[in-house]
Amino acid sequence: MAMDSETYFSSFAKPFIDATILLCLIGYVAWHLWSKKHPASPPGSRGLPLLGCITSLRAYPERVMAKWSQKYGPVCMVKMGLMDVVILGSVEAANEAFAKSSSFADRPSNAVSLFSSKYGVLFLQSGKFHTEQRRFGLNKLREFGMGKRKLEPTLIEISNELCDRLDSICDQNGGVSAPIAMEYLMYDTISNIISHMVFGYKVAEEKEEFQKVLREMVEPSKLHVLHAIMFIAPFLQRLPVFNYTRRKEDLFRNKLHRLMAVEIDEHIRTRDPGNPRDFVDCFLDEMEKAERQQANENKSRPQNENNNSIKEDDHDESSHQGEWRPLSSFSRDQLIHITKDLFMAATDTTSVTTLWMITFLCKHPDIQDKVQKELESVYGQSGIITMRLMDKLPYFRATLQEITRCRPAVPLSLPHIASKTDYLMGYRIPKGTTLLTNLFGIHHDPKIWPEPELFKPERHLDAAGCFVKSPNVIPFNVGTRSCLGQQLAKMQLFTVSATLLRKFRFALKAGENPDMRGVSMVSLRPPACEMVISKRF
Template sequence: MVSLSLLQNLCGALLSHENIAALLVFLLVYNLMTFYQRRRYLVNVPPGPTPWPVVGSFGRFFIPAFIRRRFEQQSDSPYKNAAVAFTEQASVYGNVYSLFVGSQLVVVLNGYEVVKDALSNHPEVFSDRPATPAITIMTKRKGIVFAPYGPVWRKQRKFCHTTLKSFGFGKLSLEPCILQGLETVKSELLRLNKESGGSGVDLAPLISSAVSNVICSLILGQRFHHEDREFRTMLDQMVRGLEICVNSAAVLINIFPLLYYLPFGVFKELRQVERDITMFLKRIIAKHRETLDPDNPRDLTDMYLIEMLAQQAAGEKGSSFTEDYLFYIIGDLFIAGTDTTANSVLWILLYMVLHPDTQEKVQAEIDEVVGRHRVPSLADKGNLPFTEATIMEVQRLTAVVPLGIPHMASVTTEFKGYTIPKGTVVLPNLWSVHRDPTVWDDPDSFNPARFLDAEGKLLRKECFIPFGIGRRVCMGEQLAKMELFLMVTNLLHAFKFRLPEGTPPPPLHGRFGLTLAPCQYSVCVSLRS
């Protein structure tokens, strides 16, 4: 195996000499040959825009976006993330169409019926994960989010789900853990708001810390103070890493994997992010290993190490339960259990600021059911239909994971009259599902009432799938719903939120990475009587 340092030295040497010209010519010729050779064997694939040589459709969709972002402060043109652009292309090529990232065929699925048909009715075909270079380099195709579909993944997911449930995952017993973090958020909000002098408070650090501490208590057996420098750095690095992978020149790694090792720019930054997160998590695993008491497991990490040692003692050869695999599982849960839920809370509070009438209506419902002398609990959930409808409507509009996690066709199949070759990357466009005019009236408008029936009771719709659908549905769906409800109701029960005086509302296009985060905003908070 070629070492990282050797590859870095090689890249540095190439970049510092005229050899770079020869390298570029070689890469160009090689990728042209691969591109046209692959296209020659593709028959009856879904239609799509004509790809550019070497970069494929990447050139049409992303290079103009890079240029626009470079000069967006001087431009009045509206920003479009990839999910919006992909949704618009469906009106040209249909709800099933193809793109190329380099020579890799990508099929985009749009609209509820198409996404449901693929992921629910053909799970044996579309449940796999692609070996996308950028993701493969970072995850080694291990863990439970990006690992390929098969017996190893099923065994690891089942173990993690069963173990987490034993520690309260998705159960009412986890409520005190969530509320504990909320008390810190409330007290810090008041302090920071007072210190701001009316300029407002950035909610993101407090919310992400509170959300992350819930999953940390389950998988790492500890909570971190929101001002813990290392913990705060890890959360910031996690967000930055997701943005780099999807929303920067690092996307080119999927066409030219060796770019990952370039010693400058976002490529160097991405490697540093990976190193920092790796060191943080491996230190925690090492500490668990040193202090492990098999009779008194503290968290998922302990339970995994116990299972690993048991299989080793039983002489099981080739077991997938290894410390290396544990590292990637913890990484998956740490990231997935923080970023999506934290961004959802931030989006909901932003919409409450932008729609003060809805904020007041939610608060009035909470006051009527809960009163002013206790905090909202999960037991109140069934009696707060408008509040739940409001949370669901913001989730629908913002689609925090707008393109889902990439799927892959595990076999060549016929779908909707087209041939989907084995190895094709499949993107379920959840943004298009939640903006599908065939299932939603006036889909671009904010209207919580769409989730209520004529009697004001909560109306659940099968076309509402913020956590995905099929065998790869988000494992943490129940936990996320608990956190969203408790955080939103407790914060709105305690505070009134508004923008600082004279501050324009932030744009609603968000910051597109693997997840869709709201643009940075600050709020002023005031205690409700």
Template sequence: MGGLLNSKYGRGWTEHRKLAVNTFRVFGYGQKSFEHKISEESLFFLEAIDTYKGRPFDLKHLITNAVSNITNLIIFGERFTYEDTEFQHMIEIFSENIELAASASVFLYNAFPWIGILPFGKHQQLFKNAAEVYEFLHELIERVSENRKPQSPRHFVDAYLDEMDCNGNDPESTYSRENLIFSVGELIIAGTETTTNVLRWAVLFMALYPNIQGQVQKEIDVVIGPNKMPTLEEKCKMPYTEAVLHEVLRFCNIVPLGIFHATSKDTVVRGYTIPGGTTVITNLYSVHFDEKYWSNPEVFFPERFLDSNGQFVKKDAFIPFSLGRRHCLGEQLARMEMFIFFTSLLQRFHLHFPHGVIPELKPRLGMTLQPQPYLVCAQRR
């Protein structure tokens, strides 16, 4: 399998990683206007929340749509409305596959592929979902690449097709229609699932700890005000808000095992020899809860990221976006989204649980750790 996440290190991974990084920079966070596009999407998001008029609702659907649309602008050059049922269905399948990928039957299939012939098991549902997503993305890519002008890319799909044209005579090239579909699917998953769950956890903890929510809102009121749209310029003036978002990332460990790595050569670590080509899994969860680096790590405590003067401080043991060559290529974009969506949400609404019902805090296990479904009330401030 090709693409980005599943490619082994080599020409294929290098080519696709470089193209993705460059595309996200050129069509995303490298554009001065892109922050405005995130702000525009946050307004759609807030208006959709407003329709509930303070009544209880599950905001997963709205957050997923808002976050995925930021990635969609880079990949396809367009956003999808929150009523686009076809795209919503695809996103739901992606989310389901994230959970299925960590199920016992899928792990068993990975160890013993011959059981794929069995007509039952969650791996069969994963195969069915993957085939449906593949067909949807194939049709979508065909549509958004219509009227393409070679070497004048409008988005990631165009840029990828340009690379296919340039490398058409190279038999060793890894650019292909199939790898384009894999890459698009992986970028959507990576750009949607992680940031969506960070924001879902952030909302849950704000409703759970109204005193922390109140401190964030006080900082928003002082630095931004009640009517002005939050911008990244204010970020450095809001240390408490930054501390809260960092504590959510540390405490909730959205991708606890990161992206799998592999040794490029025989390596010795603490006396243990790891042969070249061995898959290496990094346990980010253990780092974020290591008492050597964090005092009372089981406690949600944003102040751990503040110094005695209330200024934000970085921590070396804070690595939610992983490390090394396979660290999250969308980190900068994700940070932009988290700050703007989070601050604009708390600027406009007070969050609380209906009737004081505290939701289950134990995460749903999958390739990512997401909160259990919960209802929240968003009351106009």
């Protein structure tokens, strides 16, 4: 007998309805479990199951995260894939996390491969190895002039070399240049300064291979944007498009590694032990000292105890057997990585900030006029640019501080990770949680900075016109993992900017209207644009 239509429909509809109900229940349970947080966790969005909030970041993650901080507060937690990420959106939160606590001083071990978490200094895990290397780095950079007047002649010489190049370009066209891009010139100049301290000479100027590396650093591309997202969420490197970015990054890292190794081997061949010429020589002296000390200890120790000496790979304090040996962190591999970190970080961040300075002054010619008038009133047309007279330059210093407020070179700083479960401003932060300091968000908090998007150096002057150093401008972050070379960066920014602005006027090419949000790719780069440069005298 033929099945009636109602019975026929029911035989197919019931399984479909049952499956739909089952899927809804599974979805509800998955969403509930995904959204579930510890009662003391910071507020924040969980986003979509498995993806979290990663799809919200797009081109300007620092701006998206600033909105999250305004919505949820100075400590908020969001999901990035399966990772919990805490975003710090105030100076108070950053200080409590990194200056007052040791629980959040570590770096993530799955960080992007351009920087190593095993060697170097930027992504080195917290502990005695890091402490020893950071202390050595600070001491030796200071020895070679960081934060001291003895470095000023080098800064002035290299800044004047840039001026000579611009002079030559301007002279070809009656004192006014054809439209040019400043990126290559600026990266060359800043790299020469750090190269002088680390290698004893201007390596990028004299070695073509280093020139090529600088060009790769400067060239913006979609790969850099993907790299920035991967920097926040390293797990993405497993996906095909990100994996391709990772492979390109590995090639660049290996190229840089080889160049550093060649320079170090040349230093080993030509050095005079005990009479260091530069940072590399100082490190090699410490290596020899460590080797001698280890050899003496091995001689005085019974044979069956020799196997307990600290190996090169024993960077984690928890892995050490027995007492920590002084100077045990000095090795050739460590030297290659720390020189790479210094060269990359110092060149990129200071170049970016100086380029932002020039770009903003192109957009605000009235501010450029005030800066140039003040510089000329203090130094004249031919006086030596020296930081000894900085107290007489309140408007210039206010402009520098406003640049670092508006466009911090690394807007999300470098990631930290919780080494243990601890509390931060009353919120529970589980072990393994990634922490990002949104420097851009802190510098654009409307509660502290009225009209934060406006470029206003005057906000850093008091009623008497004196410069006021702001505790709410922290471009180098805070705490024990703050930027190692921040004093050098300040000296470079001051000297290079003052030298250029006293001698040249900068203007955008006719019709040029750059996007002043910049290009966010770990460092926040100024937009690519061409400038017309004219000699002032």
